[in-house]
Amino acid sequence: MTEKDFIPSEYTETAYRGSFEWSAPSNIALVKYWGKKANQIPANPSISFTLNECKTITKLAYEHKENTDGISFDFLFEGQPKDSFRPKIEKFFERVQGYLPFLKDYHFTIDTRNTFPHSSGIASSASGMAALAMNLMSLERLLNPDMTDAYFYSKASFLARLGSGSACRSVKGSVVVWGEHAEIEGSSDLFGVPFENVHDVFRSYKDTILLVDKGEKQVSSTVGHDLMHGHPFAERRFAQAHENLSITKKALTDGDVDTFIKIVESEALTLHAMMMTSMPYFILMKPNTLEIINRIWKLRAETQIPVCFTLDAGANVHVLYPENVAVKVLDFIKAELLGYCQNNQYICDEIGTGAVNLQY
Structure with a gap:
């Protein structure tokens, strides 16, 4: 069209x-x-x-x-x-x-x-x-x-x-x-x-959003997007996105959680790398963002629980995990990660289906 x-x-x-x-x-x-x-x-x-x-x-x-x-x-x-x-x-x-x-x-x-x-x-x-x-x-x-x-x-x-x-x-x-x-x-x-x-394992995926910083965005999305014009790494980044989408497509179809984790975390860090290497440059992660990421990596290495993170253009952390490990991950979040959230705040969410007409 x-x-x-x-x-x-x-x-x-x-x-x-x-x-x-x-x-x-x-x-x-x-x-x-x-x-x-x-x-x-x-x-x-x-x-x-x-x-x-x-x-x-x-x-x-x-x-x-x-x-x-x-x-x-x-x-x-x-x-x-x-x-x-x-x-x-x-x-x-x-x-x-x-x-x-x-x-x-x-x-x-x-x-x-x-x-x-x-x-x-x-x-x-x-x-x-x-x-x-x-x-x-x-x-x-x-x-x-x-x-x-x-x-x-x-x-x-x-x-x-x-x-x-x-x-x-x-x-x-x-x-x-x-x-x-x-x-x-x-x-x-x-x-x-x-x-x-989409493979069944991803149809019920969970997303717990850790509210690290609830303040005003340091840089608006519009300004951030504009900083990719003339960015020294822009063209390679755009090509990488096509490549990573191909890999993600296959992982979502095959139920390949390990590959999904690698690409999703790499993409989150690449997004922030683009901002850190633009002119002007920004660091939107906070110290607590990094603490949360490192603790997620430590948990995954020690327990093989398939939990990962992604980030938006800010400091908050989206913790992604399959439904069958939800109890373990939520226990981990409450025990080890809430202290890094502003006022211990977090939102439990999950994969949804889109817009809903509320007049029916």
Whole structure:
């Protein structure tokens, strides 16, 4: 599919007033996306686990208006006006209005909340933009009831990407690929596609998120991605991501946990290496991040328990492990790792299935 496929022809129905409500989860990349081209196109493909508990719940109310001069909306976060969020929503609407021509015909009230604390250090842009995109697509499907499910979800992912790149991986699927890859049929730079051929051991994988630092990001994702332009190691990194995605694809299909661990941990450290070697440079890990990593390595070496870590663009640690060792890993986390978390805080999560319509 091309971008032109997401520009609708005339709508066949009308809608005057109503609302929708969707939840959309956060996701954690296994092979990392770092660096992008114009229009939120990734410089390399990525693959992620969709989470289950960490999600955004968004209600979109719409009312037809006579004045079609521009897009108008009210934004509420947890029921209260949140003006600091408006610029990001305005920018999103500007980017998508060519693909959703009905936007100027309505006044919207967007009421959103997260199932995790906003200050927890868990990125909410992916889940938030995905949830908003699902609601907007629900309205477009009212206006065009012949829309297929395949188109609905592909376009929702396409729109979410224009709000936050990784949001396209929060729409559908337990494991999602974003970015063109030679070995993955249907893969696209424009939207995420579910990776279906997943071995049973990974279908119930756990992710316990250790909140090492809940503070403001030292560097925004947008700035971080831009630092890959002219980065001395950029081209080799982009090639490495393609190679690692091939290896991860096979490991996920074969149930090869050992190979999965090697690639996932290497990818996490490579992401941070890219930031440490950019200009300007950043160290986003904290001393406690390194302590946690070393203790995970020690546990794995001494017990052969298949537990590993990954990182996002921050200090928090995602501890990944199969369901059949969950009791042992959680005991280890409580006994040895919580002291390295801010206020002993952590979130227990697991692999999920994507966005959910809450009005059914």
